[in-house]
Amino acid sequence: KVLNETEIQGTIDSKKTQVILSASPTHTASPKLPYQTATITPRPTFTTTPTHTPLPISSKVIGPDGLLLENLKHVTFGKGAIVDLVIAPERNELIVAHGNRLVLINPNSLVQTESIGMESTIVGVVYAYQSGMLGVATLENAGIYDLEKKEWAFEVYGSDYSAIAVSQDGTRMALGLRTGNIELYDLVTRSLTQTLKGHTAGILDLDFSPTGEIIASSSSDASARLWNTTSGVVTGFLYGHQQEIPVIGFHPDGNSLVTGCDDDKFRTFSSPYGGQLYTSKSLKGEITGISF
Numbered sequence: 001k002v003l004n005e006t007e008i009q010g011t012i013d014s015k016k017t018q019v020i021l022s023a024s025p026t027h028t029a030s031p032k033l034p035y036q037t038a039t040i041t042p043r044p045t046f047t048t049t050p051t052h053t054p055l056p057i058s059s060k061v062i063g064p065d066g067l068l069l070e071n072l073k074h075v076t077f078g079k080g081a082i083v084d085l086v087i088a089p090e091r092n093e094l095i096v097a098h099g100n101r102l103v104l105i106n107p108n109s110l111v112q113t114e115s116i117g118m119e120s121t122i123v124g125v126v127y128a129y130q131s132g133m134l135g136v137a138t139l140e141n142a143g144i145y146d147l148e149k150k151e152w153a154f155e156v157y158g159s160d161y162s163a164i165a166v167s168q169d170g171t172r173m174a175l176g177l178r179t180g181n182i183e184l185y186d187l188v189t190r191s192l193t194q195t196l197k198g199h200t201a202g203i204l205d206l207d208f209s210p211t212g213e214i215i216a217s218s219s220s221d222a223s224a225r226l227w228n229t230t231s232g233v234v235t236g237f238l239y240g241h242q243q244e245i246p247v248i249g250f251h252p253d254g255n256s257l258v259t260g261c262d263d264d265k266f267r268t269f270s271s272p273y274g275g276q277l278y279t280s281k282s283l284k285g286e287i288t289g290i291s292f
Helices: none
Strands: 009-013 018-023 058-062 068-071 082-088 093-098 101-106 111-117 122-128 133-138 141-146 151-157 161-166 172-177 182-186 191-196 203-208 214-219 224-228 234-237 247-250 256-260 266-270 276-279
Touching: 082 122, 093 122, 101 122, 122 161, 133 161, 141 161, 141 172, 151 182, 172 203, 182 214, 214 247
Parallel strands: 161 203, 203 247
Antiparallel strands: 009 018, 018 058, 058 068, 082 093, 093 101, 101 111, 122 133, 133 141, 141 151, 161 172, 172 182, 182 191, 203 214, 214 224, 224 234, 247 256, 256 266, 266 276
16 A cells, blocks of 8 residues: 555554554545554654644544544644654554654554653654564664663664664664665664665665565665665665655565655565566655555
């Protein structure tokens, strides 16, 4: 499924097969498959304070038939953009990144259970389902956040972060920078192992293949690449884009992946070499999220 509305972000309550959406009041979206999270990373904000005009946020629960089930009236987001939503199945919680806060919601009662403040504005959140790790990137720091202890389990500092990805087995973390570089970290040794260089503008999105052997990157330079996470070598270039590529994501089988471009089209490619398989017609709207 492809979301093509500017303010839509969504994720699934797999037990109830409900789509939990956050959007401006006039937007709608299509349901998505269980246990998948749209990787929705905003354009990098290159200052230490948000530059966008705050927008009122409306949160709703939509059933698989597209009908409104309930407003999240017990959850107060205030104003500003929701960066991302991920679900933690073993915790039975929906985690919403909003401004500089992680808002935790019980997906059964749809009631907010907790709100955790970060040091700076959040630019990306990712949840690795196999390992149960929550990756968080803000404008000033990034790493693995322990929701039980309410503290960073692993943390790095900087001022250029724009995207984050964590491998499903929890052994690797990738941070995208506004410089176009990508930092790879070993979460076992807690060390920086490589800096991938090649993009000429800020990284907009990152995604590990299911095995963690390949990482995909998309950038403001209108290019997308596949990298071997061991050697750091580019294994494939994803050609055909003429504009920024806000989102990129692997199919669960790891043999293909999808990009969403500012030309309002999505494209599919093979992995690990990047051969183009399909280009959609214009969706007549900016693509902000992709999920299988």
